[in-house]
Amino acid sequence: MADKEIPGIRPYNAPAGGWGALRATAKAVQEQMNAPEAAVTLLRTNQPEGFDCPGCAWPDKEHKSTFRFCENGAKAVTWEATNKRVPPAFFAEHTVTSLREWSDYQLEDQGRLTHPMVYNADKDLYEAVSWEEAFARIGALLRKQANPNAVEFYTSGRASNEAAFLYQIFAREYGTNHFPDCSNMCHEATSVGLPQSIGIGKGTVSLDDFDHCELIIAMGHNPGTNHPRMMGTLHEVARRNAPIIVFNPLRERALERFADPQDPLEMATFGATEIASTYLQPRVGGDAAALKGIMKALLEMDAAQGSQSSVLDRAFIAEHTNGFEDLAADLRATSWQDIETVSGLSEDELYKVAEAYAKSNATIITYGMGMTQHSMGTQNVQQIANLLLLRGNFGKPGAGICPLRGHSNVQGDRTVGITEKPSAAMLGRIGQTFGFNPPAAHGHDAVAGMQAIAAGESKALICLGGNLAVALPDPQACFAAMRRLDLSVHIATKLNRSHLLTCENSFILPCLGRTERDIQATGPQSITVEDSMSMVHASRGKLKPASETLKSEPAIVAGIAAATLPESKVPWTHLIEDYDRIRDAIEAVFPDFERYNERIRIPGGFRLPLPPTQRVWNTASGKAEFLLFTGLQEDPAFTDRTILKLTTLRSHDQYNTTIYGLNDRYRGVFGRRDVLFMNEEDLAERGIAEGDELLVETAFGKGDERRMTKVIAVIYKIARGSVATYYPEGNCLVPLDYIDKASGTPSYKSVPVRVTQAQPGAARAMRQ
Numbered sequence: 001m002a003d004k005e006i007p008g009i010r011p012y013n014a015p016a017g018g019w020g021a022l023r024a025t026a027k028a029v030q031e032q033m034n035a036p037e038a039a040v041t042l043l044r045t046n047q048p049e050g051f052d053c054p055g056c057a058w059p060d061k062e063h064k065s066t067f068r069f070c071e072n073g074a075k076a077v078t079w080e081a082t083n084k085r086v087p088p089a090f091f092a093e094h095t096v097t098s099l100r101e102w103s104d105y106q107l108e109d110q111g112r113l114t115h116p117m118v119y120n121a122d123k124d125l126y127e128a129v130s131w132e133e134a135f136a137r138i139g140a141l142l143r144k145q146a147n148p149n150a151v152e153f154y155t156s157g158r159a160s161n162e163a164a165f166l167y168q169i170f171a172r173e174y175g176t177n178h179f180p181d182c183s184n185m186c187h188e189a190t191s192v193g194l195p196q197s198i199g200i201g202k203g204t205v206s207l208d209d210f211d212h213c214e215l216i217i218a219m220g221h222n223p224g225t226n227h228p229r230m231m232g233t234l235h236e237v238a239r240r241n242a243p244i245i246v247f248n249p250l251r252e253r254a255l256e257r258f259a260d261p262q263d264p265l266e267m268a269t270f271g272a273t274e275i276a277s278t279y280l281q282p283r284v285g286g287d288a289a290a291l292k293g294i295m296k297a298l299l300e301m302d303a304a305q306g307s308q309s310s311v312l313d314r315a316f317i318a319e320h321t322n323g324f325e326d327l328a329a330d331l332r333a334t335s336w337q338d339i340e341t342v343s344g345l346s347e348d349e350l351y352k353v354a355e356a357y358a359k360s361n362a363t364i365i366t367y368g369m370g371m372t373q374h375s376m377g378t379q380n381v382q383q384i385a386n387l388l389l390l391r392g393n394f395g396k397p398g399a400g401i402c403p404l405r406g407h408s409n410v411q412g413d414r415t416v417g418i419t420e421k422p423s424a425a426m427l428g429r430i431g432q433t434f435g436f437n438p439p440a441a442h443g444h445d446a447v448a449g450m451q452a453i454a455a456g457e458s459k460a461l462i463c464l465g466g467n468l469a470v471a472l473p474d475p476q477a478c479f480a481a482m483r484r485l486d487l488s489v490h491i492a493t494k495l496n497r498s499h500l501l502t503c504e505n506s507f508i509l510p511c512l513g514r515t516e517r518d519i520q521a522t523g524p525q526s527i528t529v530e531d532s533m534s535m536v537h538a539s540r541g542k543l544k545p546a547s548e549t550l551k552s553e554p555a556i557v558a559g560i561a562a563a564t565l566p567e568s569k570v571p572w573t574h575l576i577e578d579y580d581r582i583r584d585a586i587e588a589v590f591p592d593f594e595r596y597n598e599r600i601r602i603p604g605g606f607r608l609p610l611p612p613t614q615r616v617w618n619t620a621s622g623k624a625e626f627l628l629f630t631g632l633q634e635d636p637a638f639t640d641r642t643i644l645k646l647t648t649l650r651s652h653d654q655y656n657t658t659i660y661g662l663n664d665r666y667r668g669v670f671g672r673r674d675v676l677f678m679n680e681e682d683l684a685e686r687g688i689a690e691g692d693e694l695l696v697e698t699a700f701g702k703g704d705e706r707r708m709t710k711v712i713a714v715i716y717k718i719a720r721g722s723v724a725t726y727y728p729e730g731n732c733l734v735p736l737d738y739i740d741k742a743s744g745t746p747s748y749k750s751v752p753v754r755v756t757q758a759q760p761g762a763a764r765a766m767r768q
Contacts, residue, residue, distance in 0.1 A: 006691040008672040009714055012665045015272035016224040017231060018259030020665060021071040058229040058404075059207055059531040060604070072228050075653070075660045079494075080513040081543055084111025086495055088128040091117060095124040100500050104470065104728075105659040108494045113510035114547035119502045126508060131551065131559065134507055139563030141487045141505055145459060148175030148439075152449040152458050155418045156465030157182045157407025158514070160527035161536070162582045163553035164409070165589075167464050168417040169570060170561035172427075173436050177443030178458070179420045182466055182656075183410050184446035186369050188743040189377035190403045191414065197385035197625055199618030202411065204400035204610050205364055206533050210237055212398030215360035217353070218276075219247045219384070220287060220370020220749075221404050224254020224666060225652045230404070234275050235260045243277040243360075245353055248370065249284045249647065250677065250724060251717035253666035278353070283344035284645035284722035285750040287371055289632040290350060291383040293339040296331040297347075297354035298390055311358045316392030320615055323626035327386060330628050342632040344719050362398030363391065369406075370647070373749040374634040378742035382627040389624055395615035405532040406656065408514075412530030415608065416586055420445050426589065433588045435569040445744040446472060447736060454481035454736075462489045462560070464553065465511075467496040467657040473734035473746045491556050493546075496657070512552045516541040520555070521577035527554075528583070528600055530608070536593075537605030554582065635750040636700075643699045644682065646751040648727035648734075657728055664726075667716065676755065677716035677724040690715045692757050696725070698733045699752035708733055709758060723755060 014020050116134045117126040145151055153171040155164055191201035210233050223230040235258055238244060246255045257272040282290045302311040317324050336347045357363060365388060371380045393399035405411050420443040427438045444452055452458040454477055469478040482501035489507045490499050499508050512518055518525045526538040558572040575581050580597050587593040592608050599606040617624045651664035663670045676694055692713045698706035738747045
């Protein structure tokens with residue numbers, strides 16, 4: 001334990017949600033907006049005639065309450081709708097070099113960008129430029145590229161369906177399939193792994209399924225911070241006494257107990273509801289072993305019960321699946337000793353999970369990036385599908401797989417064509433609709449795109465939102481690579497660090513936010529998004545734009561495209577005059593959007609087809625596939641006992657790379673981010689006291705380039721052998737090529753590290 005109090009580290013004993021959430025919401029409103037305007041804006045969030053929250057992708061549900069936003073949703077809305085502004089005068093007062101010294105929080109907290117800007121290298125300043133000149137210069141520079149494949153087209157998951165669709169049409173008419181995308185860094189393992197297992201790269205459950213499930217198994221996610229509206233659903237499930245079994249290396253408050261701010265009795269009595277009925281803490285990197293242990297237990301239970309056993313759904317397995325016998329043989333050959341060693345969980349603990357699962361007639365497994373961001377993330381996802389298939393938990397009420405997407409439209413962007421691996425059918429329909437022949441060769445994902453930039457093969461980068469250089473691992477390599485480009489273009493609402501990695505020609509193009517009115521030639525427009533349960537619905541902002549000079553994302557994409565491709569076969573101006581025309585084009589390319597414009601005018605929108613819900617499997621065999629996980633290790637194994645496995649995570653005042661503030665109250669951290677969460681026994685074994693300053697070094701890589709300094713040790717309830725620090729600060733420990741080879745997803749969640757005192761005894765002596 002610490003000898004004295006550590007600044008900014010103190011216990012937080014209240015439940016997740018509750019009065020703490022209301023106070024944090026009020027603080028966000030006070031700091032960013034006028035209270036009356038904020039109240040009206042928040043009440044429009046996730047409402048049929050309002051706008052979709054720019055935060056998480058959790059779907060909307062009809063409630064009797066008048067508000068449908070959570071604490072972090074309120075932060076996302078007020079952060080975007082802030083009264084703070086970053087006009088040209090701001091850039092005239094600050095060189096780019098000086099701004100690079102600011103923190104990520106300070107940069108975004110300056111407020112909304114108001115004018116298109118271009119970098120002047122002679123003055124080291126961004127300067128205002130007209131939209132016409134910006135488009136013309138960008139178009140000329142893109143036409144100068146000797147090869148279309150020298151350009152990378154990055155997409156953030158906050159872009160609307162309409163913007164993303166136009167963007168991919170532009171890039172393909174330009175001549176490339178290079179589409180690095182934020183999904184490459186989070187759920188690409190889902191997009192790659194599930195089609196091989198069940199024929200589609202999406203979740204299969206709806207919100208209604210949570211009303212009918214008999215068991216939830218929650219793996220590798222922290223909904224209280226990363227998708228907080230899910231907490232209302234988990235709260236309802238827990239209140240009707242359906243078990244929720246949690247697998248997470250860290251104890252997370254929201255998965256322990258939650259007070260629903262919309263529950264008058266709970267708020268009045270300062271009460272809370274226990275969420276997890278069972279909370280298991282596998283080691284970082286131990287999830288695959290845990291899943292194999294549950295499945296092995298099921299097989300043993302099935303064998304013990306004999307021919308009358310109902311542990312496995314034998315009829316479903318026989319009719320709908322392939323590969324069961326190979327899976328069973330692999331599980332039988334895997335020893336319990338190895339499972340316990342790798343997972344950090346006991347045979348008894350995993351048997352109890354298997355028993356609860358066998359009793360449930362309808363089970364949902366939810367999972368997040370704690371499962372996908374590993375060297376074997378794709379296979380992790382497939383093991384979740386295997387577990388569900390063993391008991392036929394697809395195609396019936398209350399059952400299915402539920403990947404928890406982050407960005408509000410990351411799933412929709414992929415659905416409307418943001419993919420580096422386009423199908424021949426999609427390319428054919430693009431050609432028929434627009435009259436040009438799109439390229440067929442597969443392009444770059446996010447890691448491959450940055451590697452191509454670093455190698456000098458890609459010369460230009462267009463970013464439809466996001467903060468690519470900060471989001472990716474290995475800032476040492478990414479930051480330097482970005483500055484060697486010929487052209488970088490950033491379409492954004494706020495300033496971030498990627499904008500400051502200037503090259504010969506760098507542009508910042510400010511766009512409308514989700515909360516703002518979008519008026520085009522035919523009047524006010526709606527955009528559409530797809531949530532994590534495949535519901536597509538309309539979103540219409542109501543606020544006055546932050547600046548009269550802002551353009552919408554579709555208009556900016558169309559402006560660049562028209563300037564780049566003067567002989568384009570796409571009627572760019574015509575399309576952006578009325579977004580219904582864009583949606584008609586989406587429908588022509590993607591048949592699942594039949595009657596698109598008609599159906600998005602229905603409150604709540606419509607659901608895209610999900611064949612597994614009908615027990616239809618669009619795999620090569622026409623059946624769901626049991627797919628093997630070879631061995632037990634999700635990530636490289638080390639025999640050196642001094643090596644710990646580090647996972648990166650978000651604070652509660654954070655959304656992806658956006659830092660709203662410096663508090664992480666559920667974990668007891670206030671006003672700082674320079675911490676390493678450690679198990680108390682791991683600290684003692686290394687002679688480290690809480691509060692000591694640490695040196696964290698990657699166990700492989702390039703020596704001094706893979707180290708993190710000036711972080712302090714904080715005791716936390718985390719599995720032995722595991723440590724955690726904040727993202728993106730911890731990205732310096734992750735090599736750019738440390739990825740899941742199947743999906744290209746970086747392995748942020750399991751980095752082998754050595755942890756030592758920075759100056760042994762110094763921190764303790766200072767406190768005494």
